């Protein structure tokens with residue numbers, strides 16, 4: 321993993337302590353000090369956001385676990401931590417598809433797939449997840 325100096329663009333940087341939970345680096349080219357968030361932390365933030373988003377879309381903890389690879393216990397703790405209460409989804413359940421890029425392109429090229437579908441698309445690794453609310457279909 322390279323840590324590029326934000327001031328001069330050099331990759332000639334060395335670790336120089338940790339400040340406020342962030343790794344600090346020292347640029348040997350221009351002498352600038354800078355910090356970056358730890359990669360693990362960034363991944364956590366990403367999964368927290370996605371988990372909360374999917375939860376609000378109406379997916380169960382187990383479904384989110386299957387999609388994100390994060391345990392339902394962890395997801396449950398995030399929902400509590402951020403105090404997320406979702407509105408009742410009593411009449412319907414969201415439908416989701418996991419698609420490759422070419423499948424996604426083909427899918428969204430058809431207008432009938434987009435109309436009144438309440439569509440959201442999220443990237444996961446090399447695939448895309450598409451959530452639809454069938455309720456909107458008439």
Ligand SMILES: [Zn+2]
Pocket residue numbers: 325326327328329330347348349350351352
């Ligand atoms: Zn520099």
